[in-house]
Amino acid sequence: MHVPDGFLDAPTSVATGVVAAAAVGVALRGARRELDDRTAPLAGLVAAFVFATQMLNFPVASGTSGHLLGGALAAVLVGPFTGLLCMATVFLVQCLLFADGGITALGTNIDLMGVLTVAVGWSVFKALQLVLPKRLSMVAPAAGVAALVSVPAAALGFVGLYAVGGTADLSLDHLATAMVGVHLLIGIGEAAITTLAVGSIVAVRPDLVHGARRVLETRELVVRAPAQAQA
Amino acid sequence: MGSPHGHKLHFHGHSPIHRAPAHLKILALLAFVLVVVATPKHWFAAYAVHLAVVVAVVAISRVPPTYLLKRMVVEVPFVVFAVLLPFVAHGPQTEVLGVSVSESGLLSAWALLAKGTLGVLASLTLAATTEPQQLLLGLERLRLPNLLVQIMGFMVRYLDVVTTEMHRMRIARESRGFTARNPRHWPVLAKSAGALFIRSYERGERVHLAMLSRGYTGRMPRS
Secondary structure (H helix, E strand, O other): OOOOOOOEOHHHHHHHHHHHHHHHHHHHHHHHHHHHHHHHHHHHHHHHHHHHHOOOOEEEEOOEEEOOOOHHHHHHHHOHHHHHHHHHHHHHHHHHHHOOOOOOOHHHHHHHHHHHHHHHHHHHHHHHHHHOOOOHHHHHHHHHHHHHHHHHHHHHHHHHHHHHHEOOOOOHHHHHHHHHHHHHHHHHHHHHHHHHHHHHHHHHOHHHOHHHHHHHHOOOOOOOOOOOOOO | OOOOOOOOOOOOOOOHHHHOOHHHHHHHHHHHHHHHHHOOOOOHHHHHHHHHHHHHHHHHHOOOHHHHHHHHHHHHHHHHHHHHHHHHOOOOEEEEOOEEEEHHHHHHHHHHHHHHHHHHHHHHHHHHHOOHHHHHHHHHHOOOOHHHHHHHHHHHHHHHHHHHHHHHHHHHHHHOOOOOOOHHHHHHHHHHHHHHHHHHHHHHHHHHHHHHHOOOOOOOOOO
């Protein structure tokens, strides 16, 4: 769900815009390292993929359904910098071409649902990779936990921004409880779908999953002894 | 998809608003919405002026108002939030239709609705009067990093390809008798998402190779 115009006051909106611009600047450099001159077409296609999966509805119960946010998924699949670029591009396109999410709230949306989910998701994922055994089967569950943590983290980030620049007179305790409570549930769905999706990609093309590279590199080439010559 | 150019919100036309340079339109939208957001909640007259400005621009653009109104559904979740606000906010209470609500909450709900609606209406007007290609050129003129504009260009260009690919996968699932009804069906949908990622990524690699073979050096040729 995108923050619209007028939810946060003007100074906060401008400040989040500056933070988002700086983060995108850093990501542009980082993505060059992750993808070199393939950055433009690949990040563009992955952004289109993120946009499309946000339209894929997962039925929950009795007619309600939810969809993926995709921050942690993008970070695990294409790396944190490219992932952030993809998310930022998705929000930019949604804002300018689909009027979804206010233009003054663009910075807020990029900061919360792009920078925060990607950064938190990627840190959790990396931390888990250090702890868990270095096996390919561990990539999908680690991505799931990263997704689980990233969604309430974004909700908390929103509460923090609201404390600084909120326009309505709400009790922050209540807001924090409600936001984190709801987003914990959303996070569980996000975690399940991210685990399943990453699992299915790792099963077919593990080489495409950025988060699985370390695990793939530890595989050793085994040179088998030539077959015995027939007598 | 159906039309060779334009996107789902674009409304073809030749008004002065359609012809205005995209970078000016983006700047105007940003400035206008910033002013709206900065307007104090109780300056009711100022909001009337803001609305008059948007209505005037829509009138000049000759985009049918119903076309824009139908597409304002993106706002619905926040209307729900705004309606709840008077009941959960703090401060002195007041009576409306026999129900006790928070005064400041009521004012905030009004401001949220007014600002959100003006923002959505203004953004819709930009989207309806500007073609994606013009928008990209405008962003480039606004000194958005070239790489970011390129990424956005590729996303816009392949958006329909990727979403129709997903649509085809849904038709394939449904023609085999599958309908997702509850979370037990998530593995199937998640596998579709996984397959969509692989197809998108591989398409990206093919596009890159095709570009290299046509002499791509990291910048897009001017069109």
